[in-house]
Amino acid sequence: MITRRNLLISAPVAAGLLLPGAQLLAAPGLVTGETRIMPRQGKGPRVVICGGGWGGMTAARHVKEQIPDADVILIERNPVFWSCPMSNKWLIDVVDTDFLLHDMLAPARAYGYRLLNAEVTGFERDKKLVRTSQGGIDYDYLILSGGIRNAYDAWFGEDQASAEYTRQHFPSAYIPNAEHVALKRKMQEFKGGTIVMTLPPPPHRCPPSPYERACVMAWHFKTNKIPAKIIILDPKPKIGPIGEGYRAAFEELYPDIITHVPNAKIKEVDPYNKRIMTEAGDFDFDDAVLMPPHQAADMVWWADLIGKDAEGRPTGWADMDARMYTANSDENVFIVGDSMGMISDQFGHYPKSGHVANAIAHIVARNLAQRVSGQEVVPELPDNLCYMLVNGDPREAIAVQFTYALAQDGKVHQTQIDIDVRTPDLLAEDFVWIEGKFNDFLA
Ligand SMILES: Cc1cc2nc3c(=O)[nH]c(=O)nc-3n(C[C@H](O)[C@H](O)[C@H](O)COP(=O)(O)OP(=O)(O)OC[C@H]3O[C@@H](n4cnc5c(N)ncnc54)[C@H](O)[C@@H]3O)c2cc1C
Structure with missing residues (x-):
């Protein structure tokens, strides 16, 4: 019998299993270095997105919407989408498991991109090739949104x-x-x-x-x-x-x-x-x-796109253009979400949030469409907003808001507004915020 408790325990633990209907393109044991999968569809450019979290799912929908003839492929290791935003509230049952856990095939079908449940295992950027546990996939443009890794070392x-x-x-x-x-x-x-x-x-x-x-x-x-x-x-x-x-x-x-x-x-x-x-x-x-x-996801290291500090040590984060979101060493690779590197010496990094990942993915989709159609690329800046629950009864939250502007020195500047007085209204706003985001990239 499936009880709420069974569901709670079994679903995320099942990471690595394929959902019914997901594409299993080759038995992992049969994959060789030369195996190529997912033949191209259509005449448009091939955009491969690695990592189907907040940034990657947003990018997949909006790249396909902005460039309808593009062949968009989203590669994600987990069979289901799990939202870290709201997961603290889930710890005390403010939301249930179904609120956080979502089918990834439905948005792929609804928005017309292809989903591959596979592990990204490496890159051959000179050949414009992504290596996965299922085989190699070539690309014209690559978007990396693998989130973070835990640097236990x-x-x-x-x-x-x-x-x-x-x-x-x-x-x-x-x-x-x-x-x-x-x-x-x-x-x-x-x-x-x-x-x-x-x-x-x-x-x-x-x-x-x-x-x-x-x-x-x-x-x-x-x-x-x-x-x-x-x-x-x-x-x-x-x-x-x-x-x-x-x-x-x-x-x-x-x-x-x-x-x-x-x-x-x-x-x-x-x-x-x-x-x-x-x-x-x-x-x-x-x-x-x-x-x-925390550091940028493994995939950014495997793509050899990690920045170096003045002493030549790895910064741990992507080496990227702060306005175009492309890798400094490869303009066909975009970095979205938490893996992103330093933006400005005024504040360092954009907050590593779902809100920013979603905003940057929107901008990258627009910029890529401009590039593909030969228009001038218009750089844009994100914003950020986070609501945090501090009390369970009554349920009260606080919040923080960040805005960004291009200063006269040509650098991005940040303004931070803390909303320190806890209120139930801020929690209500949080639900409006997350529904808006989920509606943007889930289906
Ligand atoms: C407890 C908690 C609370 C949070 N609350 C908020 C909040 O209230 N508001 C907010 O805006 N943000 C919040 N965040 C932050 C938010 O979760 C992240 O900033 C956001 O998920 C970043 O998006 P991303 O796409 O960079 O990474 P992710 O959403 O983590 O997506 C990365 C995806 O890449 C996949 N992946 C990684 N490596 C591979 C590989 N080799 N092969 C295949 N797939 C791979 C992962 O499985 C994952 O699905 C919270 C985070 C936590 C942990």
């Missing part, structure tokens, strides 16, 4: 066993995969004690959301009278963004549960003995949400 170097142990026992749940389900169950089964939450150093995915996660977990423990403490180890000197709103929530709603520790840069993580050494002191824990540093 910053903590453990070559010691992969410790990285794997950490991922399994103290999942970060910051990428669309089964870790979200593991985290929810862990939270529901926690009987009491100290939970440590490490925040990645900036730039990282969705800067305000780790604090939101701490709030919803604290609300769960408070409501269910579970004697839990949450220690947030923050490498930054203060909470941000929406620092005042979060500070008020921590102090007024969860004074006995949440402790925020600033300047807690990680020195060493010992997952086996449940101990973390930081520049702000050492911490023992009973359980933990260990978020390592």
Whole structure:
């Protein structure tokens, strides 16, 4: 019998299985270096999009809409779409699993692009070829929207066993995969004690959301009278963004549960003995949400498109044109979403949010259409908006808004507005926001 609980556990865990009707083009064992799949359709350019999350699904729909004769192929490793936005609210059942989990074939059918459930495994950019677990696919234009990877090597170097142990026992749940389900169950089964939450150093995915996660977990423990403490180890000197709103929530709603520790840069993580050494002191824990540093998705590294700093070390993020969103070394490759590199020395990176991924994917679709039709490419800037739940009863949220403008120095400048006063209205706005986004790229 399929119960709500079965569904909750089985669906994301099924990542890697094909949905009925999805294209299985070759048995993985039979794929050779020379295998080519997906013959071209139509006379238009071939646009291959790697990664079917917020950025990739938006790009697939809108490239096809902007360039109707294009042969658009979206490659995604997961059989279903899982939305990280709203997933903190799902931890305390503000939304159910069906709200976050979506069929990917329906939008492909509705908007006329092709979906391939496969792992992107590499690139031969000189041949304009993407390698996948199903075979090679050639392209005219490539859009990379693979999101982020967890850089456990910053903590453990070559010691992969410790990285794997950490991922399994103290999942970060910051990428669309089964870790979200593991985290929810862990939270529901926690009987009491100290939970440590490490925040990645900036730039990282969705800067305000780790604090939101701490709030919803604290609300769960408070409501269910579970004697839990949450220690947030923050490498930054203060909470941000929406620092005042979060500070008020921590102090007024969860004074006995949440402790925020600033300047807690990680020195060493010992997952086996449940101990973390930081520049702000050492911490023992009973359980933990260990978020390592974030970097651009593996696919950007495999495409050899990672930037280098002044000392020649990898920046961890794509080396790209801040206005055109193309790779600096390859104008036929666009980078969309969280993998994007530095935009401006005024503020660094765009916030790594679903809102920005969606906005950039729209812009890239328009710019690509301009290019293909021989028009002048008009550079555009995104905006950003994020709503964060801080209280479960009454349900109240805070928010942050960013706008961007081109300054006289030719650089992109950022304006940030924190909305620190928690209200139910902001949560209502959040639902309007996400419905609008889902309607934009799901079907
Ligand atoms: C808890 C949480 C809360 C958040 N809340 C918000 C919010 O309220 N508002 C907001 O705007 N943003 C929010 N975000 C951030 C948002 O989820 C990301 O910024 C957004 O998903 C980025 O889009 P993307 O396309 O770059 O990456 P993703 O959406 O992660 O998509 C990347 C896709 O690429 C696929 N992929 C990666 N590598 C491969 C490969 N080798 N082969 C095939 N497929 C591959 C992945 O499976 C994934 O589906 C939140 C994030 C988290 C974790």
